Amino acid sequence: MYNCGPTVYKRQHVGNFRAFVTADLLRRSLEYVGFDVTQIMNITDVGHLTEDDLVDSQGECKLQKEAALRQMDPWQIARAEEKNFKDDLALMEIPPAHEYPRATEHIPEMIEMIEILLSKGLAYEVDGNVYFDITKWPKYGALSGNRLDELEAGASGRVDERTDKRHPLDFSLWKIDPKHLMQWDSPWGRGFPGWHIECSAMSRKYLGDTLDIHTGGPDNKFPHHECEIAQSEGCTGETYVRYWVHCGWLEIGGRKMSKSKGKLYTVPELLELGYTGRDLRMLMVKQHYRAPLPFDLELLDDAKKLRVKLNNFVANEMSRRPEGPKNDQIQTVISEARLKFEAALRDDLNTSVAFAVIHEFMTAVNRLQPSQLDALQVVEFMRELDSVFGVIDPVTEADALDGEIQQLIDERIQARSERNFQRADKIRDDLLARGIELVDTPQGTEWRTV
Ligand SMILES: [Zn+2]
Structure with a gap:
């Protein structure tokens, strides 16, 4: 090529x-x-x-x-x-x-x-x-x-x-x-x-x-x-x-970008405004490549929101803890989504259909309430699909765990300030049961694995 x-x-x-x-x-x-x-x-x-x-x-x-x-x-x-x-x-x-x-x-x-x-x-x-x-x-x-x-x-x-x-x-x-x-x-x-x-x-x-x-x-x-x-x-x-x-052309205010009088942002300028390269990718890849692509910061915000949705879904699956047997239906849902996704790409890179397949898949997964074992497969499959788009942030499992524990620590502080010691103790005990110990220090609450 x-x-x-x-x-x-x-x-x-x-x-x-x-x-x-x-x-x-x-x-x-x-x-x-x-x-x-x-x-x-x-x-x-x-x-x-x-x-x-x-x-x-x-x-x-x-x-x-x-x-x-x-x-x-x-x-x-x-x-x-x-x-x-x-x-x-x-x-x-x-x-x-x-x-x-x-x-x-x-x-x-x-x-x-x-x-x-x-x-x-x-x-x-x-x-x-x-x-x-x-x-x-x-x-x-x-x-x-x-x-x-x-x-x-x-x-x-x-x-x-x-x-x-x-x-x-x-x-x-x-x-x-x-x-x-x-x-x-x-x-x-x-x-x-x-x-x-x-x-x-x-x-x-x-x-x-x-x-x-x-x-x-x-x-x-x-x-x-x-x-x-x-x-x-x-x-x-x-x-x-x-x-x-x-x-196709990128259009600003309905005009071809190359002839536009509007702002021709560079990538670093967009980063300075708080966007990421992945936000811009999202805006571009969700539109069919041959169609005109309208561009302004509001549309970029919309693309960012769609991306956050995908990120949250993956982070959520990563922090799923329910133990239990594998659910065969998850495997079926993955296989079906894979076939549809590939068919969409083979159809002149029909990315809007490919994204619809992803959203359908996420809905199906949420309905099935996967166990921890299923969720690992779901995350792996989402990464597989994203190898084509490159829009999901590479959150590691450790990051997801970190975020989840921090949230529980904050909840515990809140519970204690409300003198809800029962709730505070339950958070501590639940985490301990998962092998995570909370340690209260003068600098705040820290956690370590035990
Ligand atoms: Zn050339």
């Missing part, structure tokens, strides 16, 4: 993270149903002129612009932001990919592909600039549903008078720009690669000519992924990608 990764010129915001959480959810789901996944995510650390990016046609290099703003060189910015990105992944409970290839470290692979495209007549060079010849690739637009003639009409208004392209939709493979701070030698002169070629070259190096899965954000589908297909299939003659997976 290849994931389009971040462009590391500034900290990624929640809108960007939807794509990374989706990739993570997909990987976890595939692993849950028994696949081995090799996950590669690129780091775009080359500054690119934005002329390829139809949304922003100001022609400025984002990395270079940011470097000037922060009075650092682009390399320093890229390394610092790559580290920030990986820190944020950890905060979001996203396990690392197997490799994070950097574009700047794969220039020879890109040059090799560009040479093949030139030799096949799919690309042309004008004074050191190399372009992909879109007229030689009739399939262009098939993935995004764009038709070449419609795109032509749309692009004609934006044609730069000075451009040396033969067709307005031809895209850059190699660029010459003496002002650019990141430059490499190439057969066409000193310059830097176009953005799209990095993903074609790096996915090929790490995963071969044909990838099983390629993911990206909704903004990557066009033109980035169309360009990747044209380059890769043009170069190898093989199918590039078997399954494309694009998540």
Whole structure:
């Protein structure tokens, strides 16, 4: 699986993270149903002129612009932001990919592909600039549903008078720009690669000519992924990608996040407001990955509440003490839930059904009043399901016990202050029967196992 990764010129915001959480959810789901996944995510650390990016046609290099703003060189910015990105992944409970290839470290692979495209007549060079010849690739637009003639009409208004392209939709493979701070030698002169070629070259190096899965954000589908297909299939003659997976937009106030005037929170900013990475995961994974995802702090609060419910259920099961035989019905409920849960994931990651299965399961368990032995199995099963979502806090049994005993100690203090010594003694005796002794000290009540 290849994931389009971040462009590391500034900290990624929640809108960007939807794509990374989706990739993570997909990987976890595939692993849950028994696949081995090799996950590669690129780091775009080359500054690119934005002329390829139809949304922003100001022609400025984002990395270079940011470097000037922060009075650092682009390399320093890229390394610092790559580290920030990986820190944020950890905060979001996203396990690392197997490799994070950097574009700047794969220039020879890109040059090799560009040479093949030139030799096949799919690309042309004008004074050191190399372009992909879109007229030689009739399939262009098939993935995004764009038709070449419609795109032509749309692009004609934006044609730069000075451009040396033969067709307005031809895209850059190699660029010459003496002002650019990141430059490499190439057969066409000193310059830097176009953005799209990095993903074609790096996915090929790490995963071969044909990838099983390629993911990206909704903004990557066009033109980035169309360009990747044209380059890769043009170069190898093989199918590039078997399954494309694009998540939907994150929306603020009903607007696409990338165009939003609203607050684009970063992960650390949300943590400062008292949320956790798991709260944000919860908000993202309970929505179907392809659907638009409305975002505001109120919705994040709702997601947090749902998560607390799951946490409490697990903590409750952990502190269940009734001894007794195993209840066969618990085993039946677990087996049925497992089948339904897996079926939901296999149905295009239908996470809302998967969460409904979890809630149904919790209700069934509560009705069955499990014994301590049953509860252990219930907790284990909840952890199994959560291996896909990563939203339940990893409370240990010791934590749960600690919380429960502390609650009883508080209750005992309360009982004594009300001169209800019978209740206070009963709490002490019950705990002693479980092998826990309360010791009153001048600093307060402590407990130890006996
Ligand atoms: Zn990409």
